[in-house]
Amino acid sequence: xxxxxxxxxxxxxxxxxxxxxxxxxxxxxxxxxxxxxxxxxxxxxxxxxxxxxxxxxxxxxxxxxxxxxxxxxxxxxxxxxxxxxxxxxxxxxxxxxxxxxxxxxxxxxxxxxxxxxxxxxxxxxxxxxxxxxxxxxxxxxxxxxxxxxxxxx
Numbered sequence: 001x002x003x004x005x006x007x008x009x010x011x012x013x014x015x016x017x018x019x020x021x022x023x024x025x026x027x028x029x030x031x032x033x034x035x036x037x038x039x040x041x042x043x044x045x046x047x048x049x050x051x052x053x054x055x056x057x058x059x060x061x062x063x064x065x066x067x068x069x070x071x072x073x074x075x076x077x078x079x080x081x082x083x084x085x086x087x088x089x090x091x092x093x094x095x096x097x098x099x100x101x102x103x104x105x106x107x108x109x110x111x112x113x114x115x116x117x118x119x120x121x122x123x124x125x126x127x128x129x130x131x132x133x134x135x136x137x138x139x140x141x142x143x144x145x146x147x148x149x150x151x152x153x
Contacts, residue, residue: 002088002151004101005060008077009034017077022146025103025139030054031082052108056081057100058134059090066129081111081134088151090135098153102143111136
């Protein structure tokens with residue numbers, strides 16, 4: 001069983017992420033207060049389809065290796081994923097349902113690093129975090145999540 005280590009939201013696309021101790025995950029939309037949640041609300045009001053990237057997760061263990069290898073003082077939130085986890089192999093959750101705190105989620109796909117992340121975080125992100133940069137998930141049922149909550153299949 002894994003654990004929630006940190007929770008981050010970004011109210012707007014270019015905003016720095018904000019670390020929070022707890023959050024509400026809303027089915028079909030995302031984390032209340034995060035830009036993807038707001039985008040989902042806007043798209044719903046226009047009768048448009050909503051992307052499946054409601055929430056992103058990343059393993060603390062992968063970040064710790066990367067940060068140590070580059071002697072970096074970056075914070076976990078700089079990697080722009082919503083939930084930092086420990087003790088669970090996120091890659092194994094692709095195609096599976098799992099719980100994060102009270103919320104039921106479904107692992108959609110790996111959240112690969114992108115060129116923007118390489119520009120804003122570190123140039124080595126692209127080659128070194130391929131298949132290690134996290135998981136995109138859809139929220140299937142509402143629920144609250146707090147730092148320290150379990151993550152389980």
